[in-house]
Amino acid sequence: MAAICFLHYIPMNYQNRQWIYATRPDGRVGDEHYVLRESEMSDALSINEVLVRARYISVDPYMRIQQAERNTYDLPHPLGIVQRAGVVGQVIASNSAGFAEGDWVSAYSGWQLYAKCHQSELTKLDAEAAPVTSALGVLGMPGRTAWFGLMEAGKPRPGDTLVVSGAAGAVGSLVAQFGKRAGCRVIGIAGGAAKCSFLTDTLGLDAAVDYRSHATVESLRAAIDAVTGGVDIYFDNVGGMVTDAVIPLIKLRARIVICGAIAQYDGGLDVPDLAPRFLQHMLFKRATIQGILARDFTARMGEMLEVVGPWVKRGEILSQETFIDGFDQLPAALSSLFDGRNLGKLLVRV
Amino acid sequence: MAAICFLHYIPMNYQNRQWIYATRPDGRVGDEHYVLRESEMSDALSINEVLVRARYISVDPYMRIQQAERNTYDLPHPLGIVQRAGVVGQVIASNSAGFAEGDWVSAYSGWQLYAKCHQSELTKLDAEAAPVTSALGVLGMPGRTAWFGLMEAGKPRPGDTLVVSGAAGAVGSLVAQFGKRAGCRVIGIAGGAAKCSFLTDTLGLDAAVDYRSHATVESLRAAIDAVTGGVDIYFDNVGGMVTDAVIPLIKLRARIVICGAIAQYDGGLDVPDLAPRFLQHMLFKRATIQGILARDFTARMGEMLEVVGPWVKRGEILSQETFIDGFDQLPAALSSLFDGRNLGKLLVRV
Numbered sequence: 001m002a003a004i005c006f007l008h009y010i011p012m013n014y015q016n017r018q019w020i021y022a023t024r025p026d027g028r029v030g031d032e033h034y035v036l037r038e039s040e041m042s043d044a045l046s047i048n049e050v051l052v053r054a055r056y057i058s059v060d061p062y063m064r065i066q067q068a069e070r071n072t073y074d075l076p077h078p079l080g081i082v083q084r085a086g087v088v089g090q091v092i093a094s095n096s097a098g099f100a101e102g103d104w105v106s107a108y109s110g111w112q113l114y115a116k117c118h119q120s121e122l123t124k125l126d127a128e129a130a131p132v133t134s135a136l137g138v139l140g141m142p143g144r145t146a147w148f149g150l151m152e153a154g155k156p157r158p159g160d161t162l163v164v165s166g167a168a169g170a171v172g173s174l175v176a177q178f179g180k181r182a183g184c185r186v187i188g189i190a191g192g193a194a195k196c197s198f199l200t201d202t203l204g205l206d207a208a209v210d211y212r213s214h215a216t217v218e219s220l221r222a223a224i225d226a227v228t229g230g231v232d233i234y235f236d237n238v239g240g241m242v243t244d245a246v247i248p249l250i251k252l253r254a255r256i257v258i259c260g261a262i263a264q265y266d267g268g269l270d271v272p273d274l275a276p277r278f279l280q281h282m283l284f285k286r287a288t289i290q291g292i293l294a295r296d297f298t299a300r301m302g303e304m305l306e307v308v309g310p311w312v313k314r315g316e317i318l319s320q321e322t323f324i325d326g327f328d329q330l331p332a333a334l335s336s337l338f339d340g341r342n343l344g345k346l347l348v349r350v
Numbered sequence: 351m352a353a354i355c356f357l358h359y360i361p362m363n364y365q366n367r368q369w370i371y372a373t374r375p376d377g378r379v380g381d382e383h384y385v386l387r388e389s390e391m392s393d394a395l396s397i398n399e400v401l402v403r404a405r406y407i408s409v410d411p412y413m414r415i416q417q418a419e420r421n422t423y424d425l426p427h428p429l430g431i432v433q434r435a436g437v438v439g440q441v442i443a444s445n446s447a448g449f450a451e452g453d454w455v456s457a458y459s460g461w462q463l464y465a466k467c468h469q470s471e472l473t474k475l476d477a478e479a480a481p482v483t484s485a486l487g488v489l490g491m492p493g494r495t496a497w498f499g500l501m502e503a504g505k506p507r508p509g510d511t512l513v514v515s516g517a518a519g520a521v522g523s524l525v526a527q528f529g530k531r532a533g534c535r536v537i538g539i540a541g542g543a544a545k546c547s548f549l550t551d552t553l554g555l556d557a558a559v560d561y562r563s564h565a566t567v568e569s570l571r572a573a574i575d576a577v578t579g580g581v582d583i584y585f586d587n588v589g590g591m592v593t594d595a596v597i598p599l600i601k602l603r604a605r606i607v608i609c610g611a612i613a614q615y616d617g618g619l620d621v622p623d624l625a626p627r628f629l630q631h632m633l634f635k636r637a638t639i640q641g642i643l644a645r646d647f648t649a650r651m652g653e654m655l656e657v658v659g660p661w662v663k664r665g666e667i668l669s670q671e672t673f674i675d676g677f678d679q680l681p682a683a684l685s686s687l688f689d690g691r692n693l694g695k696l697l698v699r700v
Contacts, residue, residue: 065630065634072634073633073634073635073636236629239627239629239630240627243629258629258630258632258633259633260633261627261629261630261633264627264630268627269630272626272627272628272630273626273627274624274625274626274627275624275625275626275627276622276623276624276625277589277590277611277614277618277622277623277624277625278622279586279589279593279608279611279639279641280415280589280608280611280614280619280622281641282608282639282640282641283423283608283609283610283611283641283642283643284415284422284423284641285423285641286423286640286641286642286643286646287640287641288638288639288640288641289629289632289638289639289640290632290636290637290638290639291629291631291632291633291634291635291636291637291638292633292636293633293636296636
């Protein structure tokens, strides 16, 4: 056991608050699947340990996948522990030479106000280079997903027609911008007129299609066909009817990137609904489908930061964020992702 | 216009017979979609032209795809012309220095007894190196499909579990054997006990599953799961319920090769039936789906022949063939493919 030294040290206690993941949801996740636990936390630290106060806590669609008991990409999220999540916070006490009080850090410390983290679990953030919240967005997991998903699986070429579903979301809005920079013609699909204006007017996409304004798959498909004339790359964040509409529009050697299926996360993963068969289109067009996850590219984060970091620093990439205030709001914030109301990355400010 | 020389030549007439593709099928293709045309054909030949008498005419599932008006990988097969098909025949007259009477050749001359072909349309066959019919099987289009589909899209590694649907068919039986040679554990799916015995006892596969003995997708899936324990490569020739059963069994980084969807060729391509959504499995397993067509690898045929040719010559690859006799039987032979009764490559001997 490591010796712990408190020689010049007056211990202090913090009132910690934690959202404990308590019950697996069948459909929509919400408050009822969590228990709020309050407890005292001393700032006594082991060697190389750091006490972090969360400031921004992430809610992401992938969390809902891990909450299912089966059909996840991983072991299911255990019950009875703090909900895992990415966090940006500040160091309030440090027993590590690498971190000092006041430092901004990112960690995977979950839905809790305070966490003791080993220094190896922390990434120090440079608040001058980019807003600290970008560690949960364009310079973090969503950015990595967008970048490697598009570049490795989507293989964009100048002139390609790229269709992005969930285009106003955390990952989609980045894919759309990366696609423009790669020389693609980019068409975003999103729900509602406001998001579509954001896509064309703010992000500068070539066109946007509001899937909510279409009552049938056929009507949506015709609208996408009208603005694309065929699809070279489909970057899919949503699945469901939007994907049903797009797939028959693929061109020869199209690349379909499966990044998410948020339309199916409210229980549709375990008992999937029915959709038209479409694999013959893959044959006719000699197309590919590839599923991608951010974790597969964690080790290559440096590659991405080298390219995207300067763009962010120069303000050439818009990292749209939506904030919800209050630690109490975390379960509701997660739930709201599945209503599709957030623009860009959704963060809870605590 | 090229001069034609008949100096030492006594013209001769042949009674040609041709199956004309006359009407597009909605469901199963058959006699009613063809007209049998009989006509005289002289053996007058232009320079570099060769008169070929068909001996073996191919029927292949892809023909049914091309017969649809839309949703094909190509322009639809025109009405009112000879049904296109691969043929093995013999030269009966030649105005080309490269071909002599009696030579065995392969051509894409369609469902007719006699055809005048430019020398550039013919491939001379070496009847000593392999049975001439192998030009329509293992050393022809089905072999190319199997080889490049498996090697390029399936990317087999020793120890991989390879599941082949339509495993007793022309392409499937070759994929299965190529997979064994690549060191895979190979499980074939086929219809009926006789085909399954062929797969295990004759081809030496590790296991076979008779999809016809399962009333539900769930039961079929359980049977495939029991013999595979998870699937690294799924080489799909059939689509439909077999594919519904296999996809949820894919392992991390699985490769799904879409080579055919014969279960859907009886009208199911234009008005697809419904099946459970499955793209989330692609995400969870970071898997790929790739559609492949033989034509994309035509230019690389030499690469394949270099490897597979010696195997065929040494009798190490079983090219199972089923013969139907009689030119009149061609439409019925094509139709019979969709009953799944043939073992290996189906050929009509004329």
